[in-house]
Structures are given as C-alpha cells and as structure tokens.
Amino acid sequence: MSTLPEPWRDDWPLADRESVSACPVCSGSARTQLLDGVVDNTFRTSPGRWTLWSCADCQSAYLDPRPSAASIHRAYRQYYTHQAPPPAASPLRRLHRRLANGYLNRRYGAREQPFSRLGEALIGGVPYLRRFEDRACRHLPPLPSGGGAVLDVGCGDGAFLALAQRSGWQVLGLEPDAQAAAVAQQQGVPVRVGGLEALADRHAAFDVITLAHVIEHVADPVATLRACHRLLKPGGQLWLETPNAAGQGLRAFGHHWRGLEAPRHLVLFTPQSLQRALADAGFERLHHPPSPSVRRWMAERSLAIQQGRLPDDTRGLPWRWRLRCWVDDLLDGPGRARGEFLTVVAHKQA
Numbered sequence: 001m002s003t004l005p006e007p008w009r010d011d012w013p014l015a016d017r018e019s020v021s022a023c024p025v026c027s028g029s030a031r032t033q034l035l036d037g038v039v040d041n042t043f044r045t046s047p048g049r050w051t052l053w054s055c056a057d058c059q060s061a062y063l064d065p066r067p068s069a070a071s072i073h074r075a076y077r078q079y080y081t082h083q084a085p086p087p088a089a090s091p092l093r094r095l096h097r098r099l100a101n102g103y104l105n106r107r108y109g110a111r112e113q114p115f116s117r118l119g120e121a122l123i124g125g126v127p128y129l130r131r132f133e134d135r136a137c138r139h140l141p142p143l144p145s146g147g148g149a150v151l152d153v154g155c156g157d158g159a160f161l162a163l164a165q166r167s168g169w170q171v172l173g174l175e176p177d178a179q180a181a182a183v184a185q186q187q188g189v190p191v192r193v194g195g196l197e198a199l200a201d202r203h204a205a206f207d208v209i210t211l212a213h214v215i216e217h218v219a220d221p222v223a224t225l226r227a228c229h230r231l232l233k234p235g236g237q238l239w240l241e242t243p244n245a246a247g248q249g250l251r252a253f254g255h256h257w258r259g260l261e262a263p264r265h266l267v268l269f270t271p272q273s274l275q276r277a278l279a280d281a282g283f284e285r286l287h288h289p290p291s292p293s294v295r296r297w298m299a300e301r302s303l304a305i306q307q308g309r310l311p312d313d314t315r316g317l318p319w320r321w322r323l324r325c326w327v328d329d330l331l332d333g334p335g336r337a338r339g340e341f342l343t344v345v346a347h348k349q350a
C-alpha cells in the first residue's frame with residue numbers, strides 16, 4: 001500500500017500569508033466561518049491549514065488568510081498527478097466520436113475528422129449528448145462574417161483553442177505555466193506565458209473571452225472580469241466556468257469536496273455572487289447555458305479524497321449517491337444553477 005504525502009503537516013510560513021478582511025467579491029466584512037483546517041488533500045503538494053469563510057452579503061466563500069501573491073506559486077509546484085494512459089477506444093466510442101465530430105462540423109464549422117453527417121441529427125437531436133459537445137466548444141457564438149477572435153485566459157494545453165482554431169476563429173491563449181503553454185504552442189496555438197497583464201495595453205480586441213476554472217484562482221476576481229470586459233469588443237461574449245459553492249457537493253463532503261482545492265482556490269462563487277461580480281464588472285445578459293452534469297464525476301472524486309486517496313483514484317459510486325445525483329440533476333434542470341460547476345455566458349453591451 002502506498003503512503004501518500006501529507007504536506008499539511010508543515011505550516012505555510014506566517015510571513016507568506018496575507019489576511020483578507022473583506023470579501024474579495026463584494027467587499028462586505030460580515031461573514032461566518034464555513035470550514036476550518038482545510039488542507040490540500042487534492043494534489044497533496046501544498047503545506048498549510050486554511051479557513052474558509054462565507055460572506056454574509058454575497059455568499060461567496062473565500063480563504064482568510066491566504067498565501068501572499070509573492071508566495072502563491074509554491075502552491076502550484078509539482079502537481080502530484082496520477083495519470084494512466086488513456087484506454088484504447090472501443091468501436092462504440094469511435095462511432096460516438098464520428099457522430100460528435102459531425103455535429104461539431106455542422107454546428108460550429110469545425111473540421112474534425114473522421115466525421116459522419118448523421119451526427120447533426122443523432123447528437124444534435126439528443127440534448128444529453130449535445131451538451132457535452134456544446135460545452136467542449138464553450139457555447140461559441142456563430143463566427144462573425146469578417147472573422148472573429150477568441151482569447152482563452154488560463155488556456156492550459158490549448159485543447160479548446162485548437163478546436164476554436166479548426167472552427168475558423170483567430171485564437172490567443174494566456175497561460176502562466178510555461179510547460180503547459182509549450183504543449184499548446186506545439187499544436188500551433190499562439191500562447192503568451194502569463195496572465196491578463198500581458199494585454200494591459202489592448203482594448204476591444206476579442207469577440208469571445210473564456211475562463212475555464214480560472215476565476216477561483218484569482219486574488220481580485222472583479223478586477224479580472226473588468227480586464228476581460230475592457231478586452232471584449234462591444235457585443236462580445238464572456239464564457240466562464242467555476243466550482244459552485246451553492247451546489248450539493250460542498251455541503252455533502254465538506255473538507256473533502258473536490259472543488260475546494262485550498263490554497264489554490266481563493267474564492268468560490270454561488271450563482272448570486274457570480275452574477276453580482278459580473279454585473280459589477282459591466283457585463284449584462286447573463287445566462288446559464290445548458291451544460292452536462294458533473295455531479296457524479298465530482299462525487300466520485302470527493303469520495304476518493306474522503307477515503308484518503310488521490311481524487312482520480314476512483315472506485316465507483318455507491319448506489320445511494322448515483323440516485324442522489326440523478327434526482328438532483330432532474331430537479332436542477334440543464335442550466336445547472338445548483339450543479340457542481342457554474343457555467344455562465346455574459347455579454348458586453350453592443
């Protein structure tokens with residue numbers, strides 16, 4: 001039996017912590033303690049025990065204290081990953097991919113291969129299947145007739161931007177991790193190493209900006225959203241996804257919830273607090289697009305953490321959890337406002 005590291009036995013040095021006396025989303029100071037002694041039981045790389053607070057005004061959850069800006073990079077050092085090679089695709093999976101490619105090519109103008117024209121009806125006509133493909137394309141709007149530009153903040157290995165590129169978009173990625181940026185660049189995706197400060201002199205330059213699981217890592221999320229607003233052209237679209245502090249998972253799993261990821265996740269939003277942050281940054285016409293459910297995915301990983309394993313070392317989900325996820329999916333509806341992730345589309349005034 002392998003013994004996993006327990007980095008929380010060490011403290012995060014006192015001099016490298018900063019206090020957060022007001023809510024990073026709404027600046028409110030009234031709050032209640034949500035969880036104490038939160039540790040990095042997800043990747044098991046980061047020292048320290050952390051306290052998570054819930055803002056009484058906007059219901060965001062946030063760490064106080066948190067790592068200082070100068071020291072936070074230590075929380076990203078050497079992710080302790082456990083990667084198995086991907087299983088060989090079964091004939092059924094290959095057929096599904098062909099059909100899904102047909103849907104992507106038709107709906108988003110992608111050029112995926114191999115594809116089947118039947119996909120438009122067989123994937124497009126089945127909401128459960130269609131939602132996975134729409135999410136992979138981050139609900140991109142139709143390509144403007146004169147061409148359009150997409151910026152992905154925190155683009156990782158660039159998989160989404162490569163797909164957007166194959167769908168006719170001009171693309172640019174920002175990625176603080178130089179190794180991930182190199183993988184994206186090898187695929188022909190242009191990436192700048194860094195964050196939004198790399199584009200500080202740009203205005204109204206993009207039709208679409210996406211942030212997938214980025215905003216929860218940011219010390220000043222409203223400032224980040226304002227920078228995105230500035231960078232969008234009038235009428236442009238912001239797409240954002242982040243863990244939902246109002247979902248079932250945080251309440252059910254507490255310290256073991258996969259979405260916590262202290263101290264990398266500094267702020268966790270609820271539908272209301274995200275709406276407020278987006279409105280404060282100038283966005284309008286917010287909606288939750290129909291998205292696939294990640295309840296079972298999150299529950300399996302939270303259970304693994306609860307049982308002292310790495311999150312991807314999953315062992316299946318007990319039937320009561322399957323039932324619970326199924327019922328919650330039905331009650332929630334496809335916008336998933338009570339789901340484990342919040343997926344939001346918002347616009348800059350035209």
Ligand SMILES: [Zn+2]
Nearest residue numbers: 023026055058
């Ligand atoms: Zn607040």
